[in-house]
Amino acid sequence: MTALIALVRKDLILYINDKRALMLHLLMPVILAAFFGSLFGGGSEAKTSKIEVGLVQLDQSDSGKKIAAGLKADSALTIIDLSDAEAQDRVRHGKLSVAVVIPAGFGDAAAGALFSGRNKPELPVYYDPSQSTMLAMVKGLLTQQVMQVTSAAAMGPKGNLTTEKQLAELRAEAAGDPAKAPLSEFLTSLKKFQDQRAADDAGKEAAAKAEGKPAPADAPVGMTMPYTTQDQALSSGPKYNGYAHSFAGMGVQFILFMGIDMGVGILLARRTGVWNRLLAAPVSLATVLSGRAVSGAIIAMALMCSMFVCAMLIFKVQISSLPGFLGMAASFSLMTAAFGLLIAAFGKTPEAARGIATFATLIMVMLGGAWVPSFVFPAWVQQATLVVPTRWAVDGFDAVTWRGLGLDGALQPIAVQLAFAVVFGGIAGWKFLRDQK
Structure with missing residues (x-):
């Protein structure tokens, strides 16, 4: 036991005196974790970042202006007014993910195509090909605004001219296509509704003018989203x-x-002859290997605890179960x-x-969800990574x-880490004993 303690003490002193190793294994992960953490949403008090969208406003009609105003009022977007050339240049150079062009006459043309389905106007959208996810999000929000404004323009009192035009076209075609008769009846009823609304609005405006009051604002007309969402972020604790x-x-x-440095250190000791001199001392191979394993596990656990102390003090990370965390740190350290x-x-x-070890470690880290959460992987990859120890380590700390x-949420990851430690340690011990013979 005295020899084991002496070996462990020697390894710890050598590691602490190696400033390069301390910087690499403690400072670098804190810096990178802070960077990736900010990308994944930061702390619990962080607000969701808005999507910057360029807007080229060429349609100066009421509908075009209302579409632009709706986009600017959306809490998920930050709208930047640009010219067409500026929008293309910014997207092309990666300064904007998406830019939307509302062409001249778009509002009136969209209202005319709402029921007929013909002569649909095009709405150009410029996007960075590396940001296709942003394109889908912006197109969804754009659809909401365009449908609301366009339907209001087509169904409101000011849309009676559009309705008259569509009715004239339908009546000319109805004789040859009986299927269009129901649409003609619908537009006829819509025309009566628009005329009635126009008459009512004119009466209210005249009454207000007679009383010296401002004209009443137009009541919102048109299709809107028939629901709202109530977003609740749920977790068991923090x-x-x-x-x-x-x-x-x-x-x-x-x-x-x-852990790689620890293994390479043994190989360097073999090359320089230090390993053979150590084995020539009155200590067994099992004691030497145990000393390296214990010192390596102590260093690994100290590093993990130090990193999470920084996370708690600086970035407000909370640990829900101290026994669970210490169990995960200890089991992962033994596996390392x-x-x-x-x-x-x-x-x-x-x-x-x-x-070779660095390559294998990077593959394990990538598949284990250390860089990005494993739930973004395809389903078959998520199942395949269950044989990777890093997957259980990251899930356990999460x-x-x-x-x-x-603690119950960490018991299975702890057991898996310990199982890998036994397997790795057993194979390594068997190989050392065979080589010694």
């Missing part, structure tokens, strides 16, 4: 904090890099230490082992932070 997932992901990645021993056991040279789960 409010969602984008930094929590980022610190879990970056912590897992850089602590695995620390066993991973380092596995690298040392099968590595031929330090250089080759570092390259469970005891922003998801607000207790």
Whole structure:
């Protein structure tokens, strides 16, 4: 036991004195986690960012102006008025994701095509091909505004001229197409409604003028969204904090890099002969390997705890279950230490082992959802990544932070991490013993 403690103490002192390793394994993950956390929505108090949309307003009719006003009033959009050339230039150079052009005469043409379905006007939309998701969102919001304004223009009192024109066209075609008779009847009723509304509005305007009052505003007419949404963000405990997932992901990645350094360190010791001299001392191979594993696990756990202390103090990340978090940190640290021993056991040279291990780690980190949450993966990929230890590590840390789960939510990820630690450690020990013979 004295020899084991001495080996662990020696490794810890060497690591603490290595300023480069401390910077790489502690400072870098904090910086990257802060960056990715801001992309994933930041803290619970962060507001949803608006989409910047360029607007080229060429239609100066009432309908065109109302469409533009509706877009500017939408809480999800930030509208920037531009000329056509400016809009194309900004989108082309990646300064805007989407720009919308409302061409001259669009409002009147859209109202005329609402019921007939003919001569539909085109509404140009410029978009950055790398931002196709933004295009779909903007087109949905644009449809809402255009339908509301266009239907109001077609069905309101001021749309009687459009209705008369459509009726004339339908009556000329009705003889050859009986199927258009119901539409003709509908437009006839709509024309009567418009004429009645126009007469009522004229009477109200005259009465207001006689009393010296301003004319009453037009009542809103037209189709609007028949519902509103009540958005509620639900989790078992703390409010969602984008930094929590980022610190879990970056912590897992850089602590695995620390495990690579541990394995490569053993290979360097072999090359320089230090490893053979260590084994020549009155200590067993099991004690030497255990010393490396224990010191590596202690360093990994200290790094993970330090990172989340920064996350709690600076970025308001909350831990819902301290026992669950400590269990996850300890089990993942043991898995990392066993991973380092596995690298040392099968590595031929330090250089080759570092390259292969770094590649394998990046693949595990990517598939584990450390860079982006695993729920954005296709369903088959989500199922396939269940055999990757990093997937369970990230999910476990998510469970005891922003998801607000207790120790029970972390038990399965802890068990999986420990199982991987046993498998990696067992294979590495078997290889070391075989090579020693």
